[in-house]
Amino acid sequence: MTEASSGVRERPTSPHLQVWRWHVTMLGSILHRACLMGLFVGALILVGWAVALASGHQAYAAYTALLASWPGRLVLLGLTFALFFLAASNLRHLMWDTGRGFQPKTADMITIAGIVFALVATAVVWLIAAQTGGLS
C-alpha cells in the first residue's frame, strides 16, 4: 500500500506466454501461426516436387527419395497435420467473423474439434498411405 502510493505505479505490461493461464483457444492461436509458418516451407517443398517432376526421371527419383527418408517423412507428417488443422482453423475463424461462437464453451469446443479433426485426418491419411504402398 505504501509502495503503491509513494511513487508512480508500475504500468501493466502485455501478457506473455509464461504468465498466461493455459487455455485451448490460446493453443489454437499458436498452432494456427505455427502451422502457417510450417506450410510456407511446405509450399516450397511442393514447388520443389513439381520442378523435380518437370526436370525428368533422375531428378524426380532423387527428390522423392529425399521425401521418403525418415526425416522427410517426419516433415511430411507434420505438414499433413498443419494442412488439416489450418483448414479447420480457417473455418473456425470464418464462424467467429460472423460474430458467432465467442462464448468460452463454444470457442473451446470448436478449437478442440479442429485439433481432433486434424489429428484424426492425419492418422487416416497415413494409414491409407501405409495400406496403398505409399510408405513402402
Added chain:
Amino acid sequence: MSAKAGFRTPLSRARGLGSAKHGVGHFIADRVSGLALIPLSIWAAYGGLKLAAGGYGMAVEWLAHPINAVLLSLFIAVGFVHLRLAIQVIIEDYIEGFVAKSAALIANYLVCVLGAALGVFAILKVALLGAF
C-alpha cells in the same frame, strides 16, 4: 473540425500515420483464400496419397490429366496468396525495426510470387509437354 476528425489525436494527424485503408482488402482476401483452400487441401491430400504410391511415370500421367493440372496449379497459386497475406501479419507482429521488418515483408512477397510462378510453370511443362 468535424466530429469524425476528432477521433484522431493531433499527433497522429500530423504524422499521417492513420489507417492505410488496405485492411479490409487484406482481411477479405485472407478469408476467401482460406475458404478456397479447404476443399483444395482435402483434394491435395487425396492426390498426395495417389502420388506416394507410384513413381515418375505415374506422376507424369497424373499431372497430364487436366483436372489434376488445374487443381494443383490452383492449390499452389491460392496457397501462396494465402501464405503471403498470413505470413505478412506474423512478420508485422513480431519483427521490430523498420529495415528488418521491411526486408522480411519484401522477402515474403517475392518468395511467394516466385514459388507460385515456378510451381505453375513446372506443372504446365509436364501437363503440356509430358515426360522426356
